[in-house]
Amino acid sequence: MTNGVIEISALVKDHVSPFLQKRVRVLDGLTLTVQQGQTFGLLGPNGAGKTTTIKLSLGLLKPTAGEVKVLDCPAGSKTALSRIGFLPENPYFYSYLTGWEFLDFFGQLFNLSTNQRKERAKELLEMVSLTDAAHKPIHKFSKGMLQRLGIAQCLINEPDVLFLDEPNSGLDPIGRKDIRNILLKLKQAGKTIFLNSHLLPDVNELCDQIGVLHKGKLIAGGKVASICPSGNYKDLEQFFFDVISSCDKQSQPKISSSS
């Protein structure tokens, strides 16, 4: 079997509160592999540990135990980061910059030449339909425009792997459709995509494989085609509810009949 593009093994992450030193386990022995060209959707309720998984994969957090490798390099290494694109959840951008300047700035962080940056920014703004707003300050952008600019920024280095944290959250149906179409294009271009999302219709349409994370543990997973053979996202929704409720039932303390 080939090595995965993203390999997470026995990953544990504890958050320790600064004053009381109280330890909370956010991720508990997570193991998963994402193959090249695959679009992987990590699902889970709020607080399940999805964003923490992405942050550990990017080196923004350090694991308590276990390991994350991206493109055969340790998470957060410069070699890995030079081939990764990342869109955080509800991203905030430098509002004093224009869309063009923003992309140019991130191009410089990848050491692209002036000509490369010009070409790439033009190409990406066109791709996310922001050419007309290229020289508008970012603080005048709508939420949908910001999200599209965020996607453009994460593609500036022509990455092989994309980490997208809730790319469709807070968008209206038109904005969601725009983002979905962009992501479908990227998927067709053969990019490996790791996606966190609550929006099951989008996951159903975009992902090849999913994993369900609950209370820091991977409790289920599989190919979207086998979970939703009809192609209807309702099957995925039912699957999601079933695995979460069965996990909750198992973890409930047993009450004896005599009490």
Place this chain on the structure above:
Amino acid sequence: MHSTLTAIALNTFRETIRDRILYAFVLFAFLVTLLGLVLGSISVGQDIRILEDLGLFIISTIGGIIAVFVGTSLVYKEIDKRTIYLIFTKPISRWQFVVGKFLGLALCILSITFLMGVFLLGIIALFTTSTHHFAAMIASIGFIYLELLFVIALATFFSTFATPLMSVLFTIGLWLIAHVGDSLLLFGKISTNKAITIFCQIIYYALPDLAQLTRLRGHIMAHQLISTESILYLSIYIVGYLVILLTLATFITEQREFQ
């Protein structure tokens, strides 16, 4: 490496220079400098001296206010607004981020100091064309800028781990103490309490003796000859503190996790 550092520095420069409050400060500085004309006209033969002293005081104060208030939120704002996620998921080193931020603000303060300096020299030119006056003024402004670099480094250091309010208090506090370091050392020497003597010595050696810069500026303005060695020594002395503060700021940033 060079391109990344320049990109972060220029982005910080853009951020600060596009803030309109900055122009209000510069306008205020111009008005106070003009007030020197009025004060000078009611003095007896001290018109240039008053203009020079007031002008240098306002350059130092306005530069200091901007250095403290912008510098203390420099790194903190990136963390608070989560733009740091976009930066640290690119192949850059944490020292490039810290030093880039410092250089960006240093460039901004340089531009403002230059503007205020040119305005002051322009007004002085109405009264005298003596090259001695201009040379002394330019040298004094240079030493004010050297001190401001220390304030920026101090503010940048605190902004890596403290809230802006705490950073402002720490920065202003240490800046003022650094001005009275030699008096503290003297106080420690005459004190009979050993603990106070040691405490005063620690404070004196931990902070640069900025009173030396003030004394040097006084000598320059009194048209006394200053040796190149003492200028060189003071410059290296301050740069040494800049290196220490930025190294500490980088170390703290490297240890940090971004939740």
